[in-house]
Amino acid sequence: MSENSSKEEHQSEDINDSPAYLQHVNELISDLGKVRADGRVNINLESKVAKAIAESINYQQELRKSTVDYSQRSQQTSSFDLKLNIVIQIVGSRGDVQPFVALGNALQQHGHRVRIATHGVFADFIHSSGLEFFPIGGNPADLMAYMVKNPGLLPQMQTLREGEICKKKAMIGEMLDGCWRSCIEHDPYTQQPFVADAIIANPPSFAHVHCAQALGIPVHLMFTMPWSSTKSFPHPLSSLTADPENKGLDCWVSYSVVEWLTWQGLGDVVNKWRATLDLEPVPTTEGPSLHETLKVPFTYCWSPALVPKPKDWPAHIDVCGFFFRDQPQYDPSPELQEFLLLGTPPIYVGFGSIVVDNPQKLINTVIDAVRASGARAVISKGWSNMDGAQDENIFYIGDCPHEWLFQHVAAVVHHGGAGTTACGLINGRPTTIVPFFGDQPFWGDMVANAGAGPRPIPHASLSTENLSAAIQFCLTPEAASAAQGIAVKMQAESGVTEAVKSFHRNLPLDRMCCEILGDQVAVWNYKKGKQSLKLSKAVVQTLIENSRIKTESLQCHDINPIIIENHRWDPLTGVISAGISTGTRMLTTSTGMLIAPYKELTRTKSSPSSEPSRPKAGRSTSTPSSADDLPSMGSRSATIQPDGDRPTSPRSPFSTAGDMAGASLNSFGKFTTGYFKGVLVDIPTAAADGFRHASQLYGDKPKEYGTVSDWRSGAKVGSKNFVGGMKEGITGLVKHPWKGFQEDGREGAWRGLAKGAIGLATKAPSAGIGLWAYPSQGIVKSIEAKFRTKTRKAIVVSRLMDGYAQTIDMEMSDDMKAAIVLEFDQLMGVD
Incomplete structure (x- = not known):
């Protein structure tokens, strides 16, 4: 079977699989809480599931240490001489893409080569801004329509019945692959070679950390909504139901719960894609909050005047201000100019890239509300193509720069995208937000808290009455004064400039310079x-x-x-987890021994037996291994030419039987390999890790002896763990009682003796098992590295x-x- 055909089959299997969390949707909803109309998860932090998730993830975050400590970096960034190839990966609407165009232009001024990797519909927009473009696939209109139907983490039942989950998984798989290709492939327009030296991405692109791991390059996340745990406010995709006295802790835990639910839906897709990059799968316990575990630098693109940086965010997280591009050149139509000049300043109403099922109902509500409020309005048609009857007090527009238009209106009503919110506020315009999904409710709350607008109106609750009241609130002097106060502060900020400084500041310059x-x-x-x-x-x-x-x-x-490690909490859960993984792998491969021959037989029967052999055109599967091969790689993809009209002979039954036997033996080989790897390496390693980390359960910080990456490091970690574990276990029988006696007399000595005994009972088994497990793990990784060479x-x-x-x-x-x-x-x- 060819590489291309196996890839297609692999992708089809990915698409047809249901997300792992869907098997437990009912349990999660009933235990965690209910999904609100705006899609946020109404989290009940007193539930068993929420407590278990919070305990496990927060424990893991305390246990794990980053291989790179970004918080210690403090390079001066007044001048930055290093020239980089930077790829900026973005998934979303034009409002998500536009701020990064401004960032890309600023990075170009420092001599960097910048490529924007996003959906194909934005190619002209990005090229017109003087930036390179790479298409990653995915349709933002389809994505927006899906998000309006399913605004939260859990899909609606109608979506499940219509099979849209499979379509979304296919789209995500396509975008993951597109993001990787954006890191190493030629410019699709100029054929200029390109390899990324650094990655900037928004979190929903999902491929960022994994691409950076494969390339060994820095990654920096930038986003317009909170994605890092804090006690200041909950995750925008959550709605808490908990004790108000514990609000700070509840807010912190909400990020863990949302990350856990997100990983349940995407983890299988991400891991299957990682395999194509020769990367090991991310363990289930490590997937949630991976960027926090690795301490990936993060820049938030909002004004600190509106939402200040929380005090519990570390140094590698910055809040820099909104990203604004230069004022675009725009010549309004005479009709629009005349409408703006005749009468009182109108309000603006528009929902941008939002795609709704019933746009006529939405426009009718908007028109009735505008008339009821006594205001004049400019209504943007947007992606939902909202259009209505002509009215002397209402003007309908197509594409028009907000930067220009918002200078000529009295207030704005929109969906609450971060870019549109920022543009309204920097112009001092009171704002009504009608959120549909994502961070939009968050921005609605922030604007209302600042007094620059009313409470947000979820689109499912939108009516003539509440929208009319909101418009009237925006036209009050109090709302105008609050919006103007925010505008003054925002105009003193330079979000793009500060974001560039943040990016430069967090680069590991000591390892980067030639x-x-x-x-x-x-x-x-x-x-x-x-x-x-x-x-x-x-x-x-x-x-x-x-x-x-x-x-x-x-x-x-x-x-x-x-380095993404699978850290263990204790020996029991560690061994159980490794055992389940081994059992699942064996079950999958044993099923393959029966299914693979049948698939081979089906493929053979469906293949033409007497037609000319015409290999499909596509990307060459051969990879040049030296500079001598470069002349043949002048284009991004090579085409295989057909051999002519030479007919192929019909396949004999013996050949078919041989192929079927080969497919079965291949699955048997995987089964055998998985069994011995699980029994001889994975389970013992989990036990050794679990026993070593068990000391954390009684307040004793376990020692880390390094990371196993090959046979040398495996032998080193195994010997250090043996010597250190036995030494600490034995000396602890004396050290802990003596320390306890000094602190609390005889009672403290008894507690110290118990602590020392438990320490010996955990550290000694870890030392003994690890003497075999860690070197074995290193040998396996060295062997696997010999076969995982395609990506390198x-x-x-x-x-x-x-x-x-x-x-x-x-x-x-x-x-x-x-x-x-x-x-x-x-x-x-x-x-």
Whole structure:
């Protein structure tokens, strides 16, 4: 079976699988709480499920440590000389994309090459802004329509019946793959090679951390709604029902619950996609709040004048202000100009990219409310194409820049997108928000809390009466004064400038700079003997051309290594979890021994037996492994030409039987491998981890001995864990009683003796089991690394091609190339 056909089959299996959480929807809804009309989960934090989720995730966050401590970075960013290839991955509507266009333009001013990776419908908009564009797939209109129908985390029953979950999973899978390709593939318009040196993304793109892990590069998240745990306010997708006295803790836990529910729906799709990148699956306990565990830098794109940064957010999280692009050039129609000038300033009503099932009902409500309030209105048709009867007090418009229009209105009524909210407030316009999903209720609450508008009106509750009252509230002097006060503060901010500083500040510059050209990013490690250098793409290309190095001597330099570990709470849950994973893997592969032969038989019967052989055109499956292969990679995809009209012979029954037997044996091999790996490696490793971390349960912080990545690190961790565990277990029998006696006399000594005995009973088994488990785990990872080379090879080829293109773009003189060679020779000690 070809790679392409197996990929198609794999994708079809992904699409048809139901999200894991759907099996437990009824239990979750009844225990956690009810799903509100606006889609938020009405979380009951006294429920068993909520308590279990909160306890497990918060315990894990305390236990786990990041491999990179972003909070310690404090580089000066007044001047930034390093030039990067940056890909910005965005999923959402135009309101989600537009702020990042402003960011991209600002990054270009620092010499960075910027690519915006988002939906294809925004190609012209991004190109017209002077930025590179890469399509990741997905239809934002379909996505908006789905979100209006299912505004929260749990889909409606009608959605389940209509099969839209499968469609959404297919779309997510397409976008995940598109995001990865945006990191390493040529520009689809100019065919200019590109490999990302850093990733900026909004969280709903979902691929960000995983792409960064595969490439070993920095990732920075930016968003317009809270996505990091805080005690200041709950997660925007949650609605709490808990004791008001514990509001801070309840707000904090709401993020864990929402993240857990989100991972239940997307974890299977993400992990199956990770396998195509040669990445191990993310454990179920690690998936929720992964960005917090890894301490990924985060920049929030809203005004601190409206929502200040919570005090419990660490240093690698910034609140920088809204992102505004430069004022666009706009020439209004004479009809619009005349309407704005005749009479009192109108209000604006528009719902942008929201797609509703019944736009006529919505426009009728809006028109009746405008008339009842006595106001004049400019109504934007938007993606729902809201249009109504002509009226002297109502003017309908198509696409019109908010930056221009909001200067000429008295108030604004909209869906509550962060960009539209920001544009209204910076112009000092009172705001009524009619939220549909996502962060829109959050922004409605924030505007109301600031006094710049009424309480938000969920679209399901919208009526002529409450919308008319809201419009009248916005036209009061009090609302205008509050909005003007916010505008003054916002106009003193520079969100884009601060976001660029935040991005630069959180880069690991000590690992990024080329050791020959300091303004270029190092992506290669060159080693010869004991000498080692970090080199850029252009420098390596120059050295290859001058016969100083060979591609076989190069290794990818991981600027920002991301390691996702499966931490265990205690030996019991650790072993049970590993056992369940092993059992599930064995069940899947044993089923494959029966299904795979049948699929092979079906495929053979459906294949034409006497038609000409015409291989399908598509991306070549071969991957060049050296610079010698570069001339054949001049385009993003290669096409396989048909062989002509040579007929193929009918397949014999023996060949078919052989293929069926081969498919069965392949599944049997996976079954056997999964069994021995689970029994001999995974379960013992889980037990060793569990026993070592059990000391956390009685307040003793467990020691960390490093990460197992290959056989060397496995042997090192196993020996350290043995020596350290036995030493701590034995000495604890004396240390803990003595410390307890000093603190609390005889009673403290008895407690210390009990603590020491428990410590010996947990640390000694961890030491003994780990002596086998960790080296075995390292050996398995070393073996797997030998087979997981497809992605690394693709990265190597793309970087070599990008380096070749960079040397041409830089127009390196012979003197500059000679200087690079001379510097290399001196650093390597060559005479």
